[in-house]
Amino acid sequence: MIDESNFTxxxxxxxxxxxxxxxxxEQQIKKVILNNEPLTTCLMExxxxxxxxxxxxxxxxxxxxxPGIDGMTVxxxxxxxxxxxxxxxxxxxxxxxxxxxVREVEIPKPGNGTRKLGIPTVMDRxxxxxxxQILQPIFEQxxxxxxxxxxPGRSAHQAVKQxxxxxxxxxxxxxxxxxxxxxxxxxxxxxxxxxxKVIEDKRLLKIIRAFLNAGIMRQGVCAERxxxxxxxxxxxxxxxxxxxDELDKELEKRxxxxxxxxxxxxxxxxxxxxxxxxMDSLKQFLDKRLRLKVNExxxxxxxxxxxxxxxxxxxxxxxINVSKKSERNVKNAIRMITKRNRGRNLAKIITELNVKLNxxxxxxxxxxxxxxxxxxxxxxxRKLRCYRxxxxxxxxxxxxxxxxxxVNRHSAWNTAKxxxxxxxxxxxxxxxxxxxxxxxxxxxxxxxxxxxxxxxI
Numbered sequence: 001m002i003d004e005s006n007f008t009x010x011x012x013x014x015x016x017x018x019x020x021x022x023x024x025x026e027q028q029i030k031k032v033i034l035n036n037e038p039l040t041t042c043l044m045e046x047x048x049x050x051x052x053x054x055x056x057x058x059x060x061x062x063x064x065x066x067p068g069i070d071g072m073t074v075x076x077x078x079x080x081x082x083x084x085x086x087x088x089x090x091x092x093x094x095x096x097x098x099x100x101x102v103r104e105v106e107i108p109k110p111g112n113g114t115r116k117l118g119i120p121t122v123m124d125r126x127x128x129x130x131x132x133q134i135l136q137p138i139f140e141q142x143x144x145x146x147x148x149x150x151x152p153g154r155s156a157h158q159a160v161k162q163x164x165x166x167x168x169x170x171x172x173x174x175x176x177x178x179x180x181x182x183x184x185x186x187x188x189x190x191x192x193x194x195x196x197k198v199i200e201d202k203r204l205l206k207i208i209r210a211f212l213n214a215g216i217m218r219q220g221v222c223a224e225r226x227x228x229x230x231x232x233x234x235x236x237x238x239x240x241x242x243x244x245d246e247l248d249k250e251l252e253k254r255x256x257x258x259x260x261x262x263x264x265x266x267x268x269x270x271x272x273x274x275x276x277x278x279m280d281s282l283k284q285f286l287d288k289r290l291r292l293k294v295n296e297x298x299x300x301x302x303x304x305x306x307x308x309x310x311x312x313x314x315x316x317x318x319x320i321n322v323s324k325k326s327e328r329n330v331k332n333a334i335r336m337i338t339k340r341n342r343g344r345n346l347a348k349i350i351t352e353l354n355v356k357l358n359x360x361x362x363x364x365x366x367x368x369x370x371x372x373x374x375x376x377x378x379x380x381x382r383k384l385r386c387y388r389x390x391x392x393x394x395x396x397x398x399x400x401x402x403x404x405x406x407v408n409r410h411s412a413w414n415t416a417k418x419x420x421x422x423x424x425x426x427x428x429x430x431x432x433x434x435x436x437x438x439x440x441x442x443x444x445x446x447x448x449x450x451x452x453x454x455x456x457i
Contacts, residue, residue: 006081007053007089043201047134048092056130057081060122060234068121069103077122092127095203099124099214102232116184117232118216128211128235131204136238138198143241144248149262150237156310157366159259160320163266166257167304168318171268173275176307177282180295182263183231183240187291188212191243211235237262243290250285259309266309275301312367321369327376330360338383340390349387350445353380357446365455373449384445385435386426405434 046052061074072080081088091097102118120128140151148159192209199205211233240262251258251267256278258267267282269275279294279301286292300307305315308323315321337352344352357380367373392398395416402412407430415430425431441447 006057006078007050007085043134043199044093044095044203047130047204048089052133053126053130056126056133060126060129065122065125066103066105066119068119068124069101070121072122074122077126080123088123092207093203095206097127097207097210099127099207099211101214102216104216105232115231120211120214120233124211124214125234127207128233131208132234132238135199139238139242139245142198143245144252144260146252146258147241147245147248147260149260149264150241156261156363159261160310160312160314160366163259163268163309164314164318164320166259166268167314167316169257171257171270172304172316173269173272174302174304174307174309175267175269175275175278175282176298176300176302176309177265177267177279178295178298179263179265179286180293182292183236185292186212186240186243190290191239194242194246208235208239212239246289247282247286250289261310264310266307268304272301311363315369319368320366322364322367322372326364327372330356330376331379334380334383338387340387346384346388346391347443349384350443353384354444354446357448358451361446361448361451362455365452367452370449370452373452377448380448381435381437381440381445382423382426384440385431386422388435389422389425389431402430402434405439407434 057077061077064074067073088097100121102120102124105117105119107115107117136152143151146162148154148156148162188209191212192205195208196205244260244263244265247265248258248260256267257269258265260266267275267278269278279299283294286294303316305313307313308325311323311326313321313323333356334353337356338349342349361373388401389398392401395413399409399412399416402415403409407415411430411433415425415428418425418428420428
């Protein structure tokens with residue numbers, strides 16, 4: 001059970017005097033936003049309150065995650081805090097907290113390539129989480145309604161549904177804009193200037209700048225960082241939205257129909273000519289105002305059904321489908337699970353597949369074209385038939401296997417001796433009779449089409 005009392009009692013001797021007002025924090029935030037003034041409340045005192053720090057501790061521990069460069073795990077936090085709580089609070093309240101370098105790791109992207117993550121130490125994650133919990137409510141009220149990524153109460157599904165409404169309204173040309181290595185190229189000075197317009201607490205600004213400047217530990221060597229906000233820390237998603245909020249406001253000012261999810265932004269227009277004009281204009285805006293570049297290889301102006309958004313494809317009639325890329329990615333994952341050399345029985349393979357398929361269909365449950373799911377279900381069953389045949393290997397075991405599943409002896413032996421390759425053999429009538437759709441239901445295999453329908457009810 002998580003101990004929530006690590007930072008209790010609060011360090012009262014460090015608490016600063018409030019501005020001459022007794023109104024609540026929420027009222028203070030709204031007042032500041034309405035007047036477009038900097039937030040003058042002593043935010044570091046709020047961040048260092050025991051309630052906030054204990055909540056941050058609880059969330060960091062629940063999220064688990066890998067250790068940073070110091071090797072400390074989330075289970076080591078409690079002991080460390082008990083020994084160093086006073087020193088930690090003093091460093092935060094004086095603005096002298098020094099983050100450690102992040103540990104660089106690479107994770108595979110769906111499809112091709114890798115994505116670099118920067119893993120902060122556990123204590124740095126705790127401090128970032130504590131800052132996030134105070135800053136997020138402040139900036140949330142400033143963000144655009146067209147922004148959906150990394151925000152509480154907002155999701156990829158909402159972004160796709162919003163995009164669908166634009167297509168249904170006749171905006172069937174999309175300016176699909178992807179920012180080149182966005183998290184690696186965030187300009188620190190521009191980002192800090194945006195923060196300083198809202199936050200007056202110099203100690204907090206100094207600590208955030210220290211997190212941005214913290215080095216990257218790469219193959220045992222610490223590299224200096226002068227730009228970028230590495231993915232992996234709790235604070236990075238909020239900072240990315242703060243950075244890109246100016247883009248949102250510019251698009252709103254121009255009256256565009258758009259959806260943004262992190263660094264993936266789609267603008268919807270009615271003609272290719274208008275789309276090309278928007279793309280050229282935004283390239284200039286991003287370069288001049290935010291020092292960001294558009295990824296030329298991934299960005300396009302095209303008809304809506306030719307592009308994907310967050311793994312989905314929106315058709316010309318406005319219906320939502322699974323994108324071809326998402327289908328390829330899940331097929332590749334299934335191929336890895338059903339590799340012949342894994343040496344697992346079919347029951348274990350189905351159990352492992354179900355975990356993958358459950359997560360996949362929970363994300364794609366909003367699709368409105370079930371034909372692709374039906375086709376994918378058939379492909380998965382054929383893949384499993386092929387896997388089972390490979391396990392039997394020779395003619396006699398294959399024939400006996402088919403006979404035991406109700407295939408007559410003549411068909412069973414003809415199938416076993418056919419000489420066809422495994423994939424071709426998996427589609428013959430005898431295999432479909434032996435390992436029928438109903439048979440797979442009995443084995444517990446998830447049916448994606450049925451599962452999607454059940455999730456919509």
